[in-house]
Amino acid sequence: MASEKFSFTKSALTAVVPPSSGRTYCIDTQTRGLCLDVLASGTKTFQIYRKFDGKPKRIVLGRFSPTLSDARDLPTGTDPLSLIGNSAELNVRMARKLADAVNASMDKSVDPAANARTVRQLKEQEMTLRQAFDRYFSDHVLAHEKRSAQLMKDDFARYLGTVPAGQKKTHGKERSKSAGTVDWETRKLSSISPADTRRMLLNAKDGTGARTSNRILALLRAIFNKMIDWHLYTGANPCAGIDKFKENSRERFLTGDELPRFFAAIDKIDHVDFKDFILLSLFTGARRANVLGMRWQDINFHAAILTIPTEVSKNGNPLTIPLTDAARTVLVRRMGNAPKMANDPAEKTASPYVFAANSATGYMSPPNKHWKALLADAGIEDLRLHDLRRSLGSWAAMGGTSLPIIGKMLGHKTSQATSVYAHLQTGPVALAMEAATAAMQAQGKVVDRLPPLPPSE
Structure with a gap:
């Protein structure tokens, strides 16, 4: 298993020729433990290879992308360790920042790869919005005999979920999604951000009006609040801090001349x-x-x-x-x-x-x-x-x-x-x-x- 040491640059890593079989390693001389795993297929993967708890430890950081600009950096506000195990595409700058974060974690006797696996497992077990609504509906709306139960169910389908094909209203008209609304049924709760929520509510306001947009906000906020109260979700409520739109009251009535x-x-x-x-x-x-x-x-x-x-x-x-x-x-x-x-x-x-x-x-x-x-x-x-x-x-x-x-x-x-x-x-x-x-x-x-x-x- 051949290996060579040099200071990583985009041009140097692009020029590395894959072995005819097996793999070869390139070791960065600037960042501790950072290496490039080069396969015969041509795939090049950044890794950290160093001792941890007295034993050799290898942690995959992501793939080297020769097309990424050298000026490209990790997204602002992103925890570098959250990228571990996600097969992220990296340039040299991004790989070194990620390697520094991994080294800092390992120096504190914390295995970032194990933490990343735990986070992924928790995300896989995390509720979708559909699952959260079903729980909210059965354990709160029905349990407390809310008379608006059917209306709430219809609202979720029309504004936040999927309207089943062929579903009809009481008097025969087929139900459909309202203009400007979304289908977030399969989205994990943590994937719904405040920015997503604000954008969705603005689109709903433009498509169906301020009153309907406010109803969507109230329903979504209630679902998240109950999941948090019941310790079924540990994240923040994406509706927190979002104000309702002003609603203009209708004043039309039959006038004297009419x-x-x-x-x-x-x-x-x-x-x-x-x-x-x-x-x-x-x-x-x-x-x-x-x-x-x-x-x-x-x-x-x-x-x-x-x-x-x-x-x-x-x-x-x-x-x-x-x-x-x-x-x-x-x-x-x-x-x-x-x-x-x-x-x-x-x-x-x-x-x-x-x-x-x-x-x-x-x-x-x-x-x-x-x-x-x-x-x-x-x-x-x-x-x-x-x-x-x-x-x-x-x-x-x-x-x-x-x-x-x-x-x-x-x-x-x-x-x-x-x-x-x-x-x-x-x-x-x-x-x-x-x-x-x-x-x-x-x-x-x-x-x-x-x-x-x-x-x-």
Whole structure:
């Protein structure tokens, strides 16, 4: 096994001729223990060869690359010892720095190769983001019966993971990744840096908006925090120190000049289910999903109350919504026209839902196409279905209703500042809703009479 000593340079190492068989070694005269292992195949590998604990020890540093510039250095902030065992491509400058770090470690009786193996083994055992989310979901979200569980699962797939092919939403539309989002399912937790996170959030903001980007940040931060709390990850949270984006609150509602056109367009609608859905959305202020999924058993006609159960309430608490005369007019008519159960003397409705439909959910799907047609007929732009809910609150505010009453009217989760009003009953809320409904109907020149109530059970 031949060997020769000289001061390593790029040109000198490039000129070394591989042996016809076996290997040969070149020894650097400037750095202790640094040598070049030259194989017959032409592969040239930097190594450290010296005694450790009284025995010869050989540690592979990386391959010599004749194409790397002499000015190229190890990446700033990189621990040289982290490169051991990674088959890094090195020039002479980089090899000498790495050799100095290895020598310093060995002088302290620490075997850097053994440490590198341990680090690699830990990295191989380290959780991926998918594994971390699954653990977070099962041991925290489901264990604490978080009502947002399915939404959180969908958010992870849409924003941070993979949306399985063929997966569809409740009403049939196929799910897909949102613009500007990532698939980090297979990434190890330690590979996700703060810089990666900031870049991802900026792209998500550009692609889907500030509100969605903030949701992604909250989910990713929560996953990392739990893994750290549960001692399943020893690194830092890449979301630490990252602020949420400012969200611009939407203030759109039906204005005074739009209401006559809006009600006139509603009167021309032939689709009764859609027409009633719009009116109930406007007159109850309930969220779209709660109106679509409204059940007869949750309506008390004589008390004029609609109850939104906990399991479908967005804020996690059951909501009690007073029913105005206008809302009851729609509901009483629908109950009278709803198909009844056969041979039932009580004439119970065949479906539990107010907007019954032959669908996977049992009730009507969001009527987006009909909504667009309604707006076009009314000559109204930039109005969303959710803005009907905001319209009730806005007209109540313009009528002088207090903010705590409006918050209760719309089922907002009370903040600490308004918690003193938690004892409010539905009486003043009902008055406020009646006033707001009457104001909208008056502006829209609508005359409605409450039909007879159904018999009490």
